[in-house]
Amino acid sequence: MDYNSGSFDLIAHKVTPLLSSLPLHPRLLQTLDDLGLNEPTPIQQQAIPLALEGQDLIASAETGSGKTFAFMLPTLDRLLNTPAPDSGTRVLILVPTRELAHQILKQGEKLIKGTRLQIGLITGGESFKYQRALFRKNPEIIVATPGRLLEHLEQGTPDFQGLEVLILDEADRMLDMGFSDDVLSITGQCNSERQTLLFSATLSHRGLKGIIDTLLRDPAVITLSTVRDRHGSITQQIIPADDKIHKKNLLAWLLQNETYDKALVFTNTKLQADALGPELRKQGLRVGVLHGDMTQDERNQMMGLLRQGTIKTLVATDVAARGLDIKGVDLVINFDMARSGKDYVHRIGRTGRAGEQGLAISLISHQEWNLMTGIERYLKHEFERRLIKEIAGEYRGPKKLKRSGKAAGGKKKTASTTAEKAKNKKAKQRLRDKKNIGKRRQPKDAETAAPREAGHKPLTRKASKPTASD
Ligand code: AMP
Numbered sequence: 001m002d003y004n005s006g007s008f009d010l011i012a013h014k015v016t017p018l019l020s021s022l023p024l025h026p027r028l029l030q031t032l033d034d035l036g037l038n039e040p041t042p043i044q045q046q047a048i049p050l051a052l053e054g055q056d057l058i059a060s061a062e063t064g065s066g067k068t069f070a071f072m073l074p075t076l077d078r079l080l081n082t083p084a085p086d087s088g089t090r091v092l093i094l095v096p097t098r099e100l101a102h103q104i105l106k107q108g109e110k111l112i113k114g115t116r117l118q119i120g121l122i123t124g125g126e127s128f129k130y131q132r133a134l135f136r137k138n139p140e141i142i143v144a145t146p147g148r149l150l151e152h153l154e155q156g157t158p159d160f161q162g163l164e165v166l167i168l169d170e171a172d173r174m175l176d177m178g179f180s181d182d183v184l185s186i187t188g189q190c191n192s193e194r195q196t197l198l199f200s201a202t203l204s205h206r207g208l209k210g211i212i213d214t215l216l217r218d219p220a221v222i223t224l225s226t227v228r229d230r231h232g233s234i235t236q237q238i239i240p241a242d243d244k245i246h247k248k249n250l251l252a253w254l255l256q257n258e259t260y261d262k263a264l265v266f267t268n269t270k271l272q273a274d275a276l277g278p279e280l281r282k283q284g285l286r287v288g289v290l291h292g293d294m295t296q297d298e299r300n301q302m303m304g305l306l307r308q309g310t311i312k313t314l315v316a317t318d319v320a321a322r323g324l325d326i327k328g329v330d331l332v333i334n335f336d337m338a339r340s341g342k343d344y345v346h347r348i349g350r351t352g353r354a355g356e357q358g359l360a361i362s363l364i365s366h367q368e369w370n371l372m373t374g375i376e377r378y379l380k381h382e383f384e385r386r387l388i389k390e391i392a393g394e395y396r397g398p399k400k401l402k403r404s405g406k407a408a409g410g411k412k413k414t415a416s417t418t419a420e421k422a423k424n425k426k427a428k429q430r431l432r433d434k435k436n437i438g439k440r441r442q443p444k445d446a447e448t449a450a451p452r453e454a455g456h457k458p459l460t461r462k463a464s465k466p467t468a469s470d
Contacts, residue, residue, distance in 0.1 A: 022048055024073055025080040031111055032073075041066030046222045047197075048074050056219040057197045058212060062349055063100070063324070065224065067169070068107045071197050075165045076111055079140055083116075088159030091141040092166050092190065094149070094183060096173040098123040098296055099303070099324055104143045104169065117141065124148045125296035132157055146174065146182035153189055160190040166215070171200040175207040187215055201346070234348055234358045237384040238372060241363045242393035249391050250363055251276070251335055252283050255313055258359070260331035262306060263313040266347050268336035273315045276335065280313070290316040318343055324350060334362035337371050341378030361386070366395055366407075373405035 019032050019040050040048065043061040051057055051074035061067040075091050084090060095101050101123045108119045118139035122131050124147055131148070135157045142149075142158070152158055166187065168174065174183060196216045200208060203223060212219065241247040255263060267273045270291040277289035288302045288311040305311045306326055316324075318338070332351045338344035344362075351358030362383070364372050376382055385397070398407035 017045070019044070022073075023052060024048075025077045027080055027115055028073055028076055028111065031113065035110065037069075041070070042224055043067050043222065044070045044073070046224075047071065050220050050222075051075070051195070051197060052077060054195055056195060056216040057222065058203065058216065058219045059197075059199050059222040059224070060201065060203045061199050061222075061224055062201045063170070064349065067199050068104055069111070071167050071169070071199065072104075072108055072111055075141075075167070075197075076115075076117065078164065079117055080115060084162075087140075088138065088162045089140070089142050090162065090164045092160060092163055092186075093141065093143045093169060094146055094167070094174065094186065095143065095169045096145065096177050096179060097170075097319075098125055098145060099299065100170060101143045101145055102300070103324075108141060108143065112141075119143065122149050122152065123296075128152075146179040146186060150182050150185055153186060160186075163191040163194045166190055166194050166196045168196070168198045168200075168211075168215070171198050171208060171211065172202050172205040175205060175211070180207060180211065183211065184214065201349075202342075234351060234360055235384065236348065236360045236362075236381065237386045238362045238364045239386050239388060240393070240395045240397055241365050242395045243365065246391075246393045246395075247335060247363045247365070248276070248279060250388060251333060252280060252285070253388060253391055254331075254333060254361060255280065255285050255287075256283070258331055260359070261312075261328040262309075262326060263331040263333060264326075264329055264347075264350050265313060265315045265333045265335050266338065267315060267317060268339065270317055272336065273317055276315045280315070285313060286311045287313045287315060290314050292317060292319045318346065326350070330358050332358065332360045334360070337362050337364060337368040338375065339371070341375045344375050345379070364397075366398070369398055370406045376405060 043065045047070040105121045119141040120134045120139035122144035273289050273291050280287040290302050329351045348360040400408035402408045
């Protein structure tokens, strides 16, 4: 099945209709007006009318595209038009991370304000007992991460037999994070007559087909341009760096001299994030840290500080920053280069939202050069090369480049490295060989051993590729 085949051509719609022209419940139109929202985003423009007709839907849309309202508005419209008091859960929204769940809860709360509808949150890191009590209150809408929800289902607490709408948000992330089986176990206990809406940053994820074929019925498909296609609003630069110390100097310089409202700095390890935070604070910068080892309360607190502007910069790891929607992030710095094109896209997607301009800068050491050019090829986009005169280091990129942009020529073998290797090889004596020490050789072996060894090529291990995690 070609999930892109049903895509809609936005360009054909020259005039953007107003949100108020959508056939939504008057209560919701009033709320949108109160929130000062007038024009639908492209995903809302396409998804809302189809979802209102009860269609199953697959949409490629990222955080920042307005996707939450795209699935919330038609779903709330259904709940408001057909009240069903005291029933079990009517809408289940499954998401990969706690942060995203919190964000959706907040947006949902804004939309249901003034109605009798209730929304509940079920994620890890929160009290299990409290959550059990929450189910007893029968909120119409549940926003949940799969792991914790499954634990509740195993105890028989939730009731999804009357579920009317199932929403899978950031489905590709859920698969990446290994939630595929959990999602299928949960959906196996949901009413099969429901409407299912699936949102994913990309529809080309390998695992999606299975989920889509199992869970959706004749879905309409909406594809929108992704961050990968959307270079226009994000300036992407690289700055070569000699080593970690140089990177730290570059980072501090950028945070002190760039013009920005809020910045996100990405590291590949929690350890690095923890180390950078205090170092930058010592230089008078207002910096916080966000990573997966922090408790939910600590994470929420940190997000709050950034939103209020108490801190201006957040040093984060990929997992912690997944799905974050923070308004006004206009600078993303990769202290460590992202490990893949996909991760890079997720990182820089935190900026340049809703048509705003953003700047993404990656600090590239010589070990990261080839990784960086690989990401350029993935994006089909060449990053701007930048030097900061005040603290330019020695490294300017590889002296010679292959046509692919990768560094040409590896390290030359020196006498000492060759001797070192020979020594190591000697050290790697096989257990099998050791066992034979002292044993008398069979005459048959003695005959065949010599000629075989003479022509035998030793098996050598392939040199492992350099990685970005230094
Ligand atoms: P999302 O993609 O759902 O994470 O939404 C990103 C942000 O866009 C949220 O802060 C929403 O409040 C905001 N938003 C959603 N719809 C609209 C709209 N039609 N116009 C302006 N902002 C919107």
